[in-house]
Amino acid sequence: MLGACSQQTENHTNQTALPKGLVSGTVVKNVDGDTVHVSINGKEEDIRLLLIDTPETHKPGTPVQPYGPEASNYAEKELAVGTKVMVEEGVKGHERDKYGRLLAYIYLPNGKMYNEEVVKKGLARVAYIYEPNTKHLSDLKEDENYAKSHKLGIWSIPGYVTDRGYDISKSSKSSSNTVSKHTSTGVQYSSNNTSKNTSSDGKENNTSCKGKIKGNANSKIYHVPGGEYYNLNMKHIVWFCSESDAQKAGYRKSQR
Incomplete structure (x- = not known):
């Protein structure tokens, strides 16, 4: 069990002394935006990050939720395998x-x-939010408000974030321009997660290369067969016969 002493910051963007x-x-493995495996004293720990919840990307029976891939990509960047980190456990008996x-x-x-950075x-x-593991709650709420x-x-x-999680039906009501403006993965999300393209998916270009490189x-951004997001519904698809063709374009x- 770890100590619970910490110092508050006046500005969370500035580095401060650690607790x-x-x-x-x-870090030995990334699972998603709020779960990571870390080796501590030679033992691999499956860590669930306290007080945060990122949209789903891997939950069985649940479609990929908007900003889930972005959260996972951010975790892969900041908590890349091999990264040295410091860990503060929850309260003893509730860790x-x-x-x-x-x-x-x-x-x-x-x-x-x-935890703060991904919320911010x-x-x-x-x-x-469960007592007694609420030590950094006020800081995290401030980051969330920002x-x-x-x-x-x-x-x-609008309406996507709820007290119970994420309402994916709200994302389908947002315009494609709004979604594409904010995503870094190039994925357009659908509450029906299938690999088939329908007439509502938008026009496809260069279909002679269909089934190869999907842009x-x-x-x-382009996706390759076997990639995590290759079979997700997308709009404005452009097919390429090779990665080099996509890169030249x-x-x-x-990233996934």
Whole structure:
């Protein structure tokens, strides 16, 4: 169990002294935006980040939710495998959830708390608030208010964020321009997650290469067969026969 002493900040964007009693660890696996595996003292811990909830990307029976891929990509960037981090556990006796996962806050090499950063960027909501693990709740709520007031990420879709999670039906009511403006993956989301293209998916171009490299004309991102987002519904599809063709056309490869 780790100590609970911390110092508050006047401005969360500035690096401050870390709380006492943290333990060092190394990231060994990314699961999604709010779950990560960290090796601590030679033991791999499945860590569920405290007080945050990112949209789903891997939950069985649940379609990929808007900004879930962005949250996962952000985690892969900031908590890349091999990254040295500092871990602050939950309160003793309440440091694990019913699945046995370690509940914790994670601090990045720059001293910033990852839990706060992902909320501040509009890629997570503050959630799963259970005493006594509420130590950093006020800071996280402040970060959430910032993201909400600036309509960042999940807050850019009216009605999408609810007290119970995310209402994917709201995202289908947003214009494609709004969605494509804010996504970094090039994925257009649908509440019906299938691999088939319908007439509502928009016009497809260069269909002679269909089934090979799948590009999104709005985001200029392409997806390869076997990629995590290749079979998701998209609008404004442009097909390429090779990755080099896509790159020559100004497209970049999806991170997943």
